[in-house]
Amino acid sequence: MIKTPLFLATETLTLQTILNEIADTMNASTERGTVANYIPELAAVDPNQFGISVALPTGEVFNAGCAQQLFSIQSISKVFSLTLALGKIGDAVWNKVGREPSGDPFNSIVQLEHEHGKPRNPFINAGAIAVVDSIMMGHEPKEVLAEILQFVRYIANDNSVAIDEKVALSELATGHRNASLAHFMASFGRIEHDINKLLGAYYHQCSISMSCEQLAKSGLFLVSDGVNRVTGKQIVSSQRARRINSLMLMCGHYDGSGEFAYRVGLPGKSGVGGGILAIAPGKASIAVWSPGLDTIGNSKLGTLALELLVQRTGWSVF
Template structure:
């Protein structure tokens, strides 16, 4: 571990961040989940952790936020660890080009299974596949998995955000019951939704998520211990979904302009991976029209252009 050694981007990062922060005024904090509307619109923070253990943070990196859709990456991985690639009998592997809450393709395309695990419908199905006899046991396994990857046993979920999501989840309930009617979702719908809402409400900060991203950047190996925490194949699958579907229906544009596997959440967070090099997390609650952090996307674009980060 060489945290005292400066990273190549350490000196330029604060200035680049402040330039991107100005865009926050043009975005909008998510308000369809009332608790998320309380987030500070002009906040912007970033943490980058490389495989040598160097931690570089700037701005509001210590801000707590809920994982929201970033958690979908890790429930996908856990479901793969539980069942292998049989999960794709229930969830597809293709981008939709639609809004993350859309149910259009479920109605139009047979057999009515979600196109991928990164949209809400797919993530609800994935949540149902996590092993555990009760919603509590399923969620406990998800939480322990995230704690281990983030290196913090104190991580928990935000109960107020969980309740807020559950009480305003008419669209997600519609998706889930439609999937139940199509025999894609099995078991008790409300119990599966409880697991889904809770893992979306897990509360973290930028350094937590950057550490999780770093393990994925290292093909599932914790570089601090050498331990293989995730099978390499499942990291490959998850990273591929992040490239094709991770930034909602802006994934293609993000791949061109930034060129990194990434997953965003409506809390304004973005997890990005520099394969073999570093894990990155940005948080900026003001969103663009696609549901991604406006300032966060801009900051990642600037960093990618400045330091030639694109994997393409």
């Protein structure tokens, strides 16, 4: 593949044209994956939807498909809670979670037993629960959620971002595996807060609802060395932005992270709501959404769409 500048553009071929063509291809697909049926509210989502947004550091945003449709970002929120935790307690985060790929499903308990209750990375469920535990710092769930939501609104530059309460309650009712993970970590002395309160905060964090456009805008600080150039705000240091991107590349798609890096070649974080946030450093923040998942739990069409986008733009980091 020949790499091109920012994006392949001629008088007849623009970034908007590329996105329109990708959306048309995705909408025509008959193999769409399976929605996350273990969470009742997500099981009810129409799988015949696809959206894509590309936000550039200049402030330009290009959309195609259902780019304004709200969806549950689920595990994509783990990027934001990790960023917040790093801002609050710095590298002490790494006393609670590791920085290595898991190689196991996102809700696996196997490695926790072998590694004395320390999750392999902050993007698997156990790791994300531990990160929320580090953010709580003795506060009640409502206070913690207000802080997380305020941060997401800040980086997205959009005060309309909200939590879908129905999805959160749906997860609370069915989250037995996550409760097991939390209790198992607590048995090793790695959880500091009441587990019911901790899980309540975690489920509500995962139930943040955003559109592709909002999500793409929220990732702009990871495009430009920690700075959102649209707002001029320094969110994190350049070193920290690069390290968050590296974790997204290595761990952002659970035991499918290597395959995603091979096919797409960008830092990315998926969620079982069907969304993926991908970062092309120095070039763009990209959000895709299609509710149908592959067997690992990543958006089937979202992954394919990002693969096509990288082929057309040359944005791979490799």
